[in-house]
Amino acid sequence: MKKRALLSVLVLVSGGALAPNPPPAAAVDISVASRTYLPARGIDGGDTHVLLYEYLALDADNLGLPGLYLSAGGWGRADLADETFGRTTNGDLQYGYVGWRGPRMNAEGRLGRVSVTAGVARNEVMDGALVGSDLPAGFDVTAFGGVPVETDEDGRSGDWVYGGRLSQGRAGLYRLGASYLREEDDSSAAREEVGGDVVLTPLSFLEIGGSSFYDLRDDGWAQHNYRVVLGPFVRRVLLRATWVSTDYDHYFKAVTNKAFDIEANEKLDRVGGELELTIWGGLSLTGEYVNYKYDVAEEAKAYGGHLDWAGGGRTAGLGYRKVDGEVAENRYQEFRGHVSTPVGPIAAAAGVEHLVFEEPVNGEKNATTGTLSLAYALSKALEFSATGEYGVTPEFEHDARLIVALLWRYDATTKKGGKP
Amino acid sequence: MTIRSLTSAAAVLLLAAAAIAACAGPQSTSRVHPEEVKGAPICSSCHDTGGQANDHDAAWMTSHGRAAVNDRRVCDLCHRASTCADCHGDKEEIKPSDKRGSRFDPAMPHRGDYLSQHRVDGRLDPASCFPCHGRKNDRRCTTCHK
Numbered sequence: 001m002k003k004r005a006l007l008s009v010l011v012l013v014s015g016g017a018l019a020p021n022p023p024p025a026a027a028v029d030i031s032v033a034s035r036t037y038l039p040a041r042g043i044d045g046g047d048t049h050v051l052l053y054e055y056l057a058l059d060a061d062n063l064g065l066p067g068l069y070l071s072a073g074g075w076g077r078a079d080l081a082d083e084t085f086g087r088t089t090n091g092d093l094q095y096g097y098v099g100w101r102g103p104r105m106n107a108e109g110r111l112g113r114v115s116v117t118a119g120v121a122r123n124e125v126m127d128g129a130l131v132g133s134d135l136p137a138g139f140d141v142t143a144f145g146g147v148p149v150e151t152d153e154d155g156r157s158g159d160w161v162y163g164g165r166l167s168q169g170r171a172g173l174y175r176l177g178a179s180y181l182r183e184e185d186d187s188s189a190a191r192e193e194v195g196g197d198v199v200l201t202p203l204s205f206l207e208i209g210g211s212s213f214y215d216l217r218d219d220g221w222a223q224h225n226y227r228v229v230l231g232p233f234v235r236r237v238l239l240r241a242t243w244v245s246t247d248y249d250h251y252f253k254a255v256t257n258k259a260f261d262i263e264a265n266e267k268l269d270r271v272g273g274e275l276e277l278t279i280w281g282g283l284s285l286t287g288e289y290v291n292y293k294y295d296v297a298e299e300a301k302a303y304g305g306h307l308d309w310a311g312g313g314r315t316a317g318l319g320y321r322k323v324d325g326e327v328a329e330n331r332y333q334e335f336r337g338h339v340s341t342p343v344g345p346i347a348a349a350a351g352v353e354h355l356v357f358e359e360p361v362n363g364e365k366n367a368t369t370g371t372l373s374l375a376y377a378l379s380k381a382l383e384f385s386a387t388g389e390y391g392v393t394p395e396f397e398h399d400a401r402l403i404v405a406l407l408w409r410y411d412a413t414t415k416k417g418g419k420p
Numbered sequence: 421m422t423i424r425s426l427t428s429a430a431a432v433l434l435l436a437a438a439a440i441a442a443c444a445g446p447q448s449t450s451r452v453h454p455e456e457v458k459g460a461p462i463c464s465s466c467h468d469t470g471g472q473a474n475d476h477d478a479a480w481m482t483s484h485g486r487a488a489v490n491d492r493r494v495c496d497l498c499h500r501a502s503t504c505a506d507c508h509g510d511k512e513e514i515k516p517s518d519k520r521g522s523r524f525d526p527a528m529p530h531r532g533d534y535l536s537q538h539r540v541d542g543r544l545d546p547a548s549c550f551p552c553h554g555r556k557n558d559r560r561c562t563t564c565h566k
Contacts, residue, residue, distance in 0.1 A: 037518075057501075071500065073502040092511040095501040103448055104444070104445045105446065106449060115508075117488045117492045118489070118492065125509075140491075177490065197490060199490050209490070211486065240479055252550065255555065256555050256556065257553055257558055257561050258565040259542070260554050268545060274479060276478060323544070325543075331540075332537070332540055336524075340522060349521070349522035355532070361536045367533040369533050371532075373522040375521075387522070391532065393536055394533075395535050399533075403518050405519075405521075
């Protein structure tokens, strides 16, 4: 109910900005973005769904004080014919906070429903506060705390999340970060993590970046995730290498999605590389290879490549990838092709994807999906698009989708004040 | 002294230092990119970032998390929070590729028949699914994963 009320407020506040002309000079800069989606889907033996999604985002700057701003966004959905995911209506206030950016040292505070990404905090959505600032000598600090937005079904009483990140660096050369996060569910620790992150750019053609985080609750490294980028050399050759090491017992913590209730005592080292070669103009060829090495399961690998072209507002591409597990059920091939081009005032894009599974899924080895998307911008602020997708897959003999979208944006920016 | 109490004490000291510094340090950078940025920006073509950490290149879909962890404020220069919430929101019902029908990047999740494909990808590397699906009220998942 609270969320519904907040969404109503969001809609009303946004609605106030829907005047045909910007209001006369107030010192507030307002921007509203609306996205309306009408998805329809027809599948063999499926229920009828008539869906309407409305996504709204509101941003208001200079709210009486320089640097004071408001940001809010969320969505609502109604199914006019049946239930979708067990409900006729649904909605979510994804974020909604009052923020302040200080005139010096990038001092910043946010209060409300905030999404936090800082070190071990990855898209932690909470009702609380976030504060941060630069410090002397290249240091930077962020701290946050609040009640996590409920993703389980047991209520929010006794739920807390808090933590922070301290980093030090020099622009264009390096940044090192250390971070901490603790989440409590019903007053007991659901997860407690400490981590480090790094970005090193010692040479113009070398970048090393990544992070590690440690599970304090059960004592063990949860994940190391690093990437090295080399190049571009002679403006044509770029090499990317990644290493991601995940310990399942320490990584899958505070899970609310049963799909991740994994008790495998497993560890995965994923090592991969990509070589991107610019052949000529907008034509590029990328080759990739990934090796999956497990403590328990059999080894697997994936490799492939894609040829892409872009020029004059048009794009085209072809791709192939083979996932090659040790067992047949973990093997498939993927073929992709796409093209996009303006057709008069309409932006058109089409793509096709074909999968070949080594072991049949629901008795079928092949899945083919084709997509056609048409978009027309009526003005800079208003765009209409329609995307149709048709598939013959192991899940459905006929899977037809159509999603119609109306994207609308309203900006009332005064000449006074400006951005901080 | 536990790590928790040490961390709390350090946080209080740092925020106090930040409050003092915020009164006397250099001017804050703009909260919004001063120029309109169109398409997928190659930040290093204008900014001396020392590398390509924020370049929206072919690998951006799989590497952007590292950039966000390092400094989310750089993301905020151009993106609203809704950009992140589109994929990482707690209760999303529309898959990203449906919202971006004209985008055919190889890494765009989850174009085509991902329902069949996810069984293999999920077995091979469930950790790559976790950031978007692990701590969510994801009705798509609970339809089968009860």
